[in-house]
Amino acid sequence: MMGLTSNNVVIMAVVAALLLFTATIWLWPRLAGRGVTAVVGRVGMLAATQVAVFAAFGLFANQSFGFYGSWADLFGAENEMGVVVDHDTPGGRVKVTESRKLNVSGGSSPETGGRIDKVTFRGQVSRIASPAYVYLPPEYFQPRYSERRFPAALVLTGYPGTTEALINGLKYPQKSQKLVKEGRMQPTILVMMRPTVAPPRDTECMDVPGGPQTETFFTEDVPKAVSEHYRAGTQARSWGVIGNSTGGYCALKMAMRHPDAFSTAVGLSPYYKAPIDPTTGDLFGGSRQLERENDLMWRLGHKPAPPVSLLVSSSERGEKNYRATMRFVAKVQDLNRRGEPIRISSMILGTGGHNFNTWKREVSPALEWMSTRLHAD
Incomplete structure (x- = not known):
């Protein structure tokens, strides 16, 4: 199941964060130049890694504390509770x-x-x-x-x-x-x-x-x-x-x-x-x-x-x-x-x-x- 609170979603988010962090460390020397491509690359890698880390922590916290029960609930599309x-x-x-x-x-x-x-x-x-x-x-x-x-x-x-x-x-x-x-x-x-x-x-x-x-x-x-x-x-x-x-x-x-x-x-x-x-x-x-x-x-x-x-x-x-x-x-x-x-x-x-x-x-x-x-x- 790929629901918001499922273990699979949390595990995938953690794995993605770890992979992006590893990739950032590995590729950083190649992006050390001053050119536009290198700067954009560094910014992109940092942004992607931070987003993945925050997503992993957010999904884990949500699973632990039950803030949102589904994707629809998270994005405000839940209309079943009226x-x-x-x-x-x-x-x-x-x-x-x-x-x-x-x-x-x-x-x-x-x-x-x-x-x-x-x-x-x-x-x-x-x-x-x-x-x-x-x-x-x-x-x-x-x-x-x-x-x-x-x-x-x-x-x-x-x-x-x-x-x-x-x-x-x-x-x-x-x-x-x-x-x-x-x-x-x-x-x-x-x-x-x-x-x-x-x-x-x-x-x-x-x-x-x-x-x-x-x-x-x-x-x-x-x-x-x-x-x-x-x-x-x-x-x-x-x-x-x-x-x-x-x-x-x-x-x-x-x-x-x-x-x-x-x-x-x-x-x-x-x-x-x-x-x-x-x-x-x-x-x-x-x-x-x-x-x-x-x-x-x-x-x-x-x-x-x-x-x-x-x-x-x-x-x-x-x-x-x-x-x-x-x-x-x-x-x-x-x-x-x-x-x-x-x-x-x-x-x-x-x-x-x-x-x-x-x-x-x-x-x-x-x-x-x-x-x-x-x-x-």
């Missing part, structure tokens, strides 16, 4: 546009490697349509599990994020398949999406007054669509939500506000209050009360504690959310000591920035933790 207002409701809630095997050892068939479906969800309540990838574990296709409904996890990127980065960067399906194979996780359906359903606006998973009903889409439309199309559980105890950065805030908030949808949530490097900036616009319609209700710290002190299990992550050095995370953990612990049903766990690294390299270290432990708290129907 919001569709569905004025009528013909057809199903899920449209599968592509299926592919998981690139893992022994993944030649769905029964051994699982399958990834590229789908579009059409929300009948929110009127939002958005693409996603659905990972179905190998057990989903095995005869002995044919009557089983599997637990499911909604997996969210940060903002703006690319859904492909959850597969190629953080490798959620690959790590899930490995954990199940090792007996450390139960087979789980992963519904991988980005929270940006109204690009370029960052809705912070809010039902924006007069705007996109993002919270409704994720807490009502998506679980219902998945459960109707796939053999996924229908109860909150079968559903978890996990995300990084903006996706982490969304995960915690949606579980706390909608325990009837998600019983478990993981926030990797989350924050605890929605920002207001040029990317978000006015999320609350001027309502101070609505703003407070989406402030997770405020909720812990002013709203009944929901019966959910939460996991938050941070780093002692490198993460700006460390102190806020420890305050959040302490508040939940205090509620728990008073007999409230909310539960909290934490994953604190010694060092780690707000980036994919840090989240890669946290995905497997988070999936394993979540799996112990989800139940198959």
Whole structure:
């Protein structure tokens, strides 16, 4: 495959940079003259080498951090992420546009490697349509599990994020398949999406007054669509939500506000209050009360504690959310000591920035933790 994030593209860019660098060193003595040809030759060789080196570094960084998921995304030609207002409701809630095997050892068939479906969800309540990838574990296709409904996890990127980065960067399906194979996780359906359903606006998973009903889409439309199309559980105890950065805030908030949808949530490097900036616009319609209700710290002190299990992550050095995370953990612990049903766990690294390299270290432990708290129907 020659996609933007593929290993082949990165390797070709690195090889090209090395070859041009070597050629520049080798040919430099021949281009040492003062004539126009020699000067143009030196400039051309230097320019080509620098472009190749920058391209190689850029492609490697993009593969590591998931800035762009495809060539179309890089060049601004991606038009698949828009919001569709569905004025009528013909057809199903899920449209599968592509299926592919998981690139893992022994993944030649769905029964051994699982399958990834590229789908579009059409929300009948929110009127939002958005693409996603659905990972179905190998057990989903095995005869002995044919009557089983599997637990499911909604997996969210940060903002703006690319859904492909959850597969190629953080490798959620690959790590899930490995954990199940090792007996450390139960087979789980992963519904991988980005929270940006109204690009370029960052809705912070809010039902924006007069705007996109993002919270409704994720807490009502998506679980219902998945459960109707796939053999996924229908109860909150079968559903978890996990995300990084903006996706982490969304995960915690949606579980706390909608325990009837998600019983478990993981926030990797989350924050605890929605920002207001040029990317978000006015999320609350001027309502101070609505703003407070989406402030997770405020909720812990002013709203009944929901019966959910939460996991938050941070780093002692490198993460700006460390102190806020420890305050959040302490508040939940205090509620728990008073007999409230909310539960909290934490994953604190010694060092780690707000980036994919840090989240890669946290995905497997988070999936394993979540799996112990989800139940198959």
